[in-house]
Amino acid sequence: MxxxxxxxxxxxxxxxxxxxxxxxxxxxxxxxxxxxxxxxxxxxxxxxxxxxxxxxxxxxxxxxxxxxxxxxxxxxxxxxxxxxxxxxxxxxxxxxxxxxxxxxxxxxxxxxNSQPLQWTGNAIDLVEIIYGIHEMGCINNGEIPLKQLAPILYSFFGVETKDCYRFYTDIKRRKTISHTHFLEQMQERLNERIRRDEEAELKRR
Structure with a gap:
């Protein structure tokens, strides 16, 4: 005891x-x-x-x-x-x-006191990120299988584990928008922020 x-x-x-x-x-x-x-x-x-x-x-x-x-x-x-x-x-x-x-x-x-992270976007957008991270091989030198990586990232973002491959199939079937629509939006938003920051820095000089 x-x-x-x-x-x-x-x-x-x-x-x-x-x-x-x-x-x-x-x-x-x-x-x-x-x-x-x-x-x-x-x-x-x-x-x-x-x-x-x-x-x-x-x-x-x-x-x-x-x-x-x-x-x-x-x-x-x-x-x-x-x-x-x-x-x-x-x-x-x-x-x-x-x-x-x-x-x-x-x-x-x-x-x-810490608030858990909660993914509030579309699940299919998160799948784009997961597949992108996996293809870049930037986690465990790319040696972690997708079937292990996906549940970890789902859990990290507070999302109930879903069928990742089903969403990936939907991504491949896209006709009206790009296959990597969300990632391209991220790229565009980030480049826009960098441009604004650079302009602000020039004004302060």
């Missing part, structure tokens, strides 16, 4: 026995590394919080802290681990409240 990920480490096993100091030191370092890894990745903040909280409770009420001799090696490592876990819980709380920003949190915010 997710909340047991920290209490099932060798550190918890050794602090309950009669391990030597070197063994406890090594297992303590491993436990701290596990906590750091858990808090750094934090793919699921809730599971991280539950695991830390459970570990804190188990450390707080561990037998080594309930005896009068709290200065032995085991109790020292238990108190050190407890202190670190509490600091990490505080850190997690700050992240969840927005006081601390981590790369993972920022990426989740960006993903949440």
């Amino acid at each position: 997710e909340h047991l990920i920290l209490t099932e480490t060798s550190f918890f096993r050794l602090i309950g026995g009669s391990a030597c100091n070197d063994e406890i030191q090594e297992s303590y370092n491993g436990f701290i590394s596990e906590v750091v890894s858990l808090c750094s990745n934090m793919l699921n903040p809730e599971n991280t919080f539950f695991a830390l909280s459970f570990a804190e409770t188990e450390l707080q009420f561990h037998d080594t802290l309930q005896t009068e001799n709290t200065g032995n090696n085991r109790s020292i490592y238990v108190r050190k681990a407890l202190s670190f876990v509490r600091k990490m819980l505080e850190y997690i709380g700050q992240i969840r409240s927005g006081q601390v920003h981590t790369p993972q949190v920022e990426r989740r915010k960006e993903k949440k």
Whole structure:
């Protein structure tokens, strides 16, 4: 279970026995590394919080802290681990409240705030682009098959996967307009923009 990920480490096993100091030191370092890894990745903040909280409770009420001799090696490592876990819980709380920003949190915010692309033109126009890109060989050095490329670009533009070849057949059957009508319109619009920009630059000189 997710909340047991920290209490099932060798550190918890050794602090309950009669391990030597070197063994406890090594297992303590491993436990701290596990906590750091858990808090750094934090793919699921809730599971991280539950695991830390459970570990804190188990450390707080561990037998080594309930005896009068709290200065032995085991109790020292238990108190050190407890202190670190509490600091990490505080850190997690700050992240969840927005006081601390981590790369993972920022990426989740960006993903949440970003608007997906949506192709709002005609599907057959998108097929022109797909076939044009494929013929130019500018994706994966032209080694990606059309049947793989088309679904990827459909998904990228938020279009439900369609029968690409059927649209291509319609393109080949065109009589009143060019086979590459949309691509030619793109070329014309781009050239017109370049012309306007060049004229504007000349006026600023």
